[in-house]
Amino acid sequence: MLQYQPKPLDLAFQALSDPGRRAMVERLCLGPASVSELAKPLPMTLSAVVQHLKVLEEAGLVKSQKLGRVRTCSLELKAMTEVEGWIAERKRFWEQQYDQLEAYLAQTAAKEDP
Amino acid sequence: MLQYQPKPLDLAFQALSDPGRRAMVERLCLGPASVSELAKPLPMTLSAVVQHLKVLEEAGLVKSQKLGRVRTCSLELKAMTEVEGWIAERKRFWEQQYDQLEAYLAQTAAKEDP
């Protein structure tokens, strides 16, 4: 069976759809943190956090490096920027659509009330 | 077992993580469309498209109404705006973090090379 190779955007949106993973990203927006620091506020085992971390790294949202026994995680902006870009592009189209509606209404109003 | 009530952001990100659903949103950014119009370019049955549509509607990304036998779908901007807002807020934090790094580097450089 042929299986679909997920695109970067798929992985980024998927990663951000989980509240725990978003909490981790929110924490990392304030600065780098160790795995245990990321895990502390979350209601799950360290094991689960490590698995979430893997999802975030594979989505390109987070990067990490190990020094001694501590893995320090930080934000990787690339994927976040891609998500931002996709939204911005959509916005461009829907605002254009809105302008067209506005123009149409203006035109209709002008005809009905010259 | 207690089960988690998904928040709007969870649903929106989750909905946008599927390439087919994103394609539907992209199409709707150009203007309203019927279910069949949305289905035409997608490599799946109409049934599957309807199920994706339901996900998009429950996420608040799309709304639809039926007239006669045709259901016309259009964008619902609310959820999209929330996603945009979450990203914008994160950006605010990580740019602040970057500024701090910049300031630190500038300070270090000043000390080392007065």
Add this chain to the structure above:
DNA sequence: CTGATACTGTAGCATTTGCTTAAGTGTTGA
């Protein structure tokens, strides 16, 4: 009236996801 159109709804099924538990490995401080 009749056939085509445009969905609608449900059952079933293979995968994926989000955990937990349990058993490691490599570091470090006393």
Add this chain to the structure above:
DNA sequence: TCAACACTTAAGCAAATGCTACAGTATCAG
């Protein structure tokens, strides 16, 4: 040296996801 620490890895499992197939229900055009 050795116990505590900071992960790491894998097995297992319940629930969610992403389909398909199939059997409907309205609506419209001729």
